[in-house]
Amino acid sequence: MSARGRSRSMERVRPGGRPGRGRAGGSGVAAHLDMGADWQRVSARYVAVIIVGNIVWGVVVAAAVLVLWLRFGVSWAWLLLVADAIATVTMLLIAPRRARSIGYQLRDDDLLFCRGIMFQRYVAVPYGRMQLIDINRGPVGRLLHLADLKFVTAAATTGVGIPGLHDDTAAGLRDRLMALAETRRTGL
């Protein structure tokens, strides 16, 4: 199954600044980097994974703070609790945007990957450089039939992984990328 043939992908076009202009737009709000609009997005259900993750984190931090407050009597610990609550709610609110911000493009010779809203990251990995591709499934992802793809190159800093792909998409993408990597295999 090709990556393009997915039914559940979300298409979203970024309002992009045009390349060629230094100070994007010149207006106060600078635009996002424009890398072309043809991004493949991850499954909409991936939002659920992010939300569950955020809630779990929020609860864990809250529990730690409660222990600090009630058990050790740190009186100002309620401030941390409030901060935790605010942070968790904020993360929950931007969860859909975070999920939507993850995208990838299969170009002729390389995989283009992007993620991030505030802190954006764009990575281009030539197919021939992929040493192996991992498929991971977390507990929540498994319930929703979602899988994470992780790409490994010889550079530890590459750090490219596409989370929240539908199972079939993930398997198809992995097979396709492995085949591409095989045909373009070069040395290290």
Added chain:
Amino acid sequence: MTGARGPAPAGGRLPPPQGPPGRFRPAPSEPGSPDPAPGTLAKGVPGPAVVEADGAWHRLHPATPLLRGGVAVIAVIGIVMANLRERIADLAMRFAGVRDVPDDSGDPVNAIVRHGLIGWALLIVLAVLLVAVGLFYLSWRMHTFRVGDDEVEVRSGVVSRRYRNARLDRIQGVNLSKPLFARLFGTAKLEVSVAGQDANVELAYLALGTATGLRREILRRASGTRRAAAQARAAGGDLIGRRLDDFLSPHYDPDAPAPTSAVVIPPLRLFGAIVISGPTLVLAAIVAGVVVAAFRGHYLLLVVLAPSILAWGGMYIRRFVRSMNYSIVATAEGIRVGFGLFSTSNETIPPGRIHALEVVQPLMWRPFGWWQIRIDTAGRLKDKGAAGQHNTHILPVGDPYAVEKVLGVVVPALADPGHVALITAGMSETGAEAAAPAGQTGPGVRFTMAPRRAAWLRPFSWRRVGFILADDAVLLRTGAIWRRLTIVPLARLQSMELRQGPVRRRLGLVHARLHTVDGPVHAGLPVIDAAEGIRLFHTVARAAVIAAAADHGERWTAS
């Protein structure tokens, strides 16, 4: 001692067995079966100039157990000696008639003496020694290696067997090191480094002549020369094949004079470079603190910190000794970098194994005009090289002229005048423009520099930040305090990244990074105009694919 196994003719005649018989015999193909007579094994096999490279299993140097356990053995002997010395002193005191010898009934040696069990004790000691020697012998017998056409293999272990191999087309470097102790025995350690953590194959220890011969042979086979020759031989018979072998690898002439180092580091400069470094600042701070404290009457600090100051001196000397005798040579098999006064290390890096390279100048070196060159390679040596670092500092210190020479050796593609001008521009303070190469008129090429607004994020270094694409490599200049010029060969680039946070977005800047294998070099531009960054991103992404496809690094002379 070493039995200096002279390099045999590359043409393939087997050298006569040298050295005392049995000192280093070719091992049988199966450990455990009786040894054949020396030299019979590879009879009639054409090709390998080194007996140990004939594709059969061989053993390491017989002194290996002693050398491997060298430090431990010395320590044990030292402990025994220390104890015995006490015994001897004790006995002497008794003979001298000193009565008030402390009561040492708990001491086992005393107990043995008292019960007249000296004979038994000696017997037990002898038995333990015999067992130890037997085990060492067994482990030596079971530790075998084989150098085939495609890989180097090592088998070891008595109880649990270990097998490890290194594919020759994946070799990242071959290091020939001679620790002081091993040097006394005329032996050396050969380490074949391949990509990956702790994946290296180590042949420790070999007779010196064997080690150098094996290094030459391994690199020759890895280069693909041999493969091409073998194919030709299959077509054209033995004699012609061997002549072809000769013809295809003319650089492997064993009679050729040893090439001299392209760069020599004067000892004074080396010592200066080691002393003028970050740790010295810390040392100066400690000394200042101690002096101030002493003036105020806190002598305790003096007592506590004095040893650490001594240790510092030791560190300087150790680094100095390790980095001395630096040499860098371009050979047919690649760059050969050597270090060391007492313990030496000599690494050969085949062409195309350098993933990134940087020319650095710390602030304190600026008055002297010194620079350092570091590299990223996929293979890591176990041993530390110069200055306690891994063997990544291929030029510990040098003036711009030395930098130019070393870069010419390391990346021959950068040796022409145009590139040299680019490199000079990359190292200079502000001059982003490279002078036009000789014989060419018009303005030289310019680095694409960071815009003025980058000063918000990089108040000092924004004037230095810039990049340029030079044929098959990207040159990045960064850093005001630590000036650096980073060179990344596109054929080795793993991936390319752009980052942008809120501040950079506001300023229309991006952070560009070029991902290479792990090492001391981190190629990147902290601030660059967003549009220029995107242009760099796409250009590099495309050029890297093209460069990688055109690259034949695996078998570098085969193409």
